[in-house]
Amino acid sequence: MFTLLRPEDNIRLAVRLESAFPQCTRYMVVVSANGRQDTEESVVLGMDFNPSDSSCSIGMVLPLWTDTRIHLDESIHVFKPVSVQAMWSALQSLHKACEVARCHNYFPGSLFLTWVSYYQSRVSSDQARINEWNAMQDVQSHRADSPVLFSEVPTERERTERLIKTRLREIMMQKDLENVTSKDIRTELEMQMVCNLREFKEYIDNEMIVILGQMDRPTEIFEHVYLGSEWNASNLEELQNTGVQYILNVTREIDNFFPSLFEYHNIRVYDEEATDLLAYWNDTYKFISRAKKAGAKCLVHCKMGVSRSASTVIAYAMKEYGWDLEQAFEYVKERRVVTKPNPSFMRQLEEYQGILMQFKMLFVTYSVVAGHVAKYLMCKCRQLSDHILLLKSKL
Structure with missing residues (x-):
C-alpha cells in the first residue's frame, strides 16, 4: 500500500471493507496532504489486495469536496466495514475531513486537491474490482443488510402482496405465456397459495404487466446496441447468447448483476x-462507441427500457449518424414500441439536437475556412515555385 502513496501524503485511516469476492481484501484509505493554500486536503482511496501475489492496486479515487456528505443509511451502503468499530472510526475520520473541506470551501475546478490527479492516473485494479467500487457508491447492496432494530412491521396485505409478487414471477417464468391467459395464471397462483385472491386482482394484473415487460427480450436497435430492461440485465444466459460484453446501466436503483463478467458504465x-x-450523453456515447470499436455488443438498460435508456440510445443515434430528433426517435420506437422518454427527457433531446446542429455548423464553417486557406497557400506555393525557377534560369 505504502509504495502507491506519495512520500508527502499521510494515511489518516485505513478500514477493511466487505467484498463480494471472498478471496479478495478491500480497504478504504483516507489520505491527506497539505495543499497549495497550506490547508489539509483529503481523498478517499479504494485499495484492492490480490491474495495470489500479495499485490496492491487502486480501484477508486474519491476527493472530499465541500459538498461531500457522509450518510449512515440502512438501505444505501456506500462502504460496508467488516465491524461496527471500524465503521465508527471511518465515520469520525470522514466527518472530520468533510468539515475541513466545507470550512475552506473546496470545490471542483479550484486550486484545491489538484494533487488528486496523481492517484486518478494510477487506478489499476482489474475491471471486476473497479466495478465493485462503482456499484457500491450509490445503490442498495445485494449482501445482507444489518439488522433493523426499529422498523414498522408490514401489514398483512403488504406481506401477501410480497408473496404474490414472488410466486407470480416463478409461475410466469415456467409457463408458455403465448398459450395461457391471465385467468389461468391467477388460478395457478391461488392453488399455490391456497387462498382466494379476488381482492388482489388489480394488483396481480398490474404485476403481470410489469413482469412481462421485464421478461421481454432486449431489442436490437443497431448491430452493436441492444435496448432493454432490468430483467435483460439480470439474465446471464440471454446476455451471453446475444454476445453482449458491455452494459450501460442508466438507473440509480439497480446494481450491476455480473461485475466480473461484463464491462459496466453506470x-x-x-x-x-x-x-x-x-x-x-457525451460519456454514454463514448462508452457505446468503445464497444463498437471493440467489435462487441452493448446492452443499454434502465428499469423497463422505456424512458431513461431509450432516451440515451436516441441521443447516441443522433450523434453517431447525424440524425435529427424525429428521425432518431422514430427509428428507435419502430424497433422498441414501448419507447417513451418522459417529457423532460424529450426537452433535453431537443436541446441536444440544437447542440449537435451548432457543432455541425461550426465544423462546416471550419472546413470552408480551411479550404480557402489551403487554396491560398497552394497559390502562394506555386508563385514561390515560379519565382525560384525564374531566379535559377537567370543564374
Whole structure:
C-alpha cells in the first residue's frame, strides 16, 4: 500500500471493507496532504489486495469536496466495514475531513486537491474490482443488510402482496405465456397459495404487466446496441447468447448483476422530471462507441427500457449518424414500441439536437475556412515555385 502513496501524503485511516469476492481484501484509505493554500486536503482511496501475489492496486479515487456528505443509511451502503468499530472510526475520520473541506470551501475546478490527479492516473485494479467500487457508491447492496432494530412491521396485505409478487414471477417464468391467459395464471397462483385472491386482482394484473415487460427480450436497435430492461440485465444466459460484453446501466436503483463478467458504465439517475440526463450523453456515447470499436455488443438498460435508456440510445443515434430528433426517435420506437422518454427527457433531446446542429455548423464553417486557406497557400506555393525557377534560369 505504502509504495502507491506519495512520500508527502499521510494515511489518516485505513478500514477493511466487505467484498463480494471472498478471496479478495478491500480497504478504504483516507489520505491527506497539505495543499497549495497550506490547508489539509483529503481523498478517499479504494485499495484492492490480490491474495495470489500479495499485490496492491487502486480501484477508486474519491476527493472530499465541500459538498461531500457522509450518510449512515440502512438501505444505501456506500462502504460496508467488516465491524461496527471500524465503521465508527471511518465515520469520525470522514466527518472530520468533510468539515475541513466545507470550512475552506473546496470545490471542483479550484486550486484545491489538484494533487488528486496523481492517484486518478494510477487506478489499476482489474475491471471486476473497479466495478465493485462503482456499484457500491450509490445503490442498495445485494449482501445482507444489518439488522433493523426499529422498523414498522408490514401489514398483512403488504406481506401477501410480497408473496404474490414472488410466486407470480416463478409461475410466469415456467409457463408458455403465448398459450395461457391471465385467468389461468391467477388460478395457478391461488392453488399455490391456497387462498382466494379476488381482492388482489388489480394488483396481480398490474404485476403481470410489469413482469412481462421485464421478461421481454432486449431489442436490437443497431448491430452493436441492444435496448432493454432490468430483467435483460439480470439474465446471464440471454446476455451471453446475444454476445453482449458491455452494459450501460442508466438507473440509480439497480446494481450491476455480473461485475466480473461484463464491462459496466453506470449513470446513476432516477426517471424523474428533475433529472439532467443530457449531462451524461457525451460519456454514454463514448462508452457505446468503445464497444463498437471493440467489435462487441452493448446492452443499454434502465428499469423497463422505456424512458431513461431509450432516451440515451436516441441521443447516441443522433450523434453517431447525424440524425435529427424525429428521425432518431422514430427509428428507435419502430424497433422498441414501448419507447417513451418522459417529457423532460424529450426537452433535453431537443436541446441536444440544437447542440449537435451548432457543432455541425461550426465544423462546416471550419472546413470552408480551411479550404480557402489551403487554396491560398497552394497559390502562394506555386508563385514561390515560379519565382525560384525564374531566379535559377537567370543564374
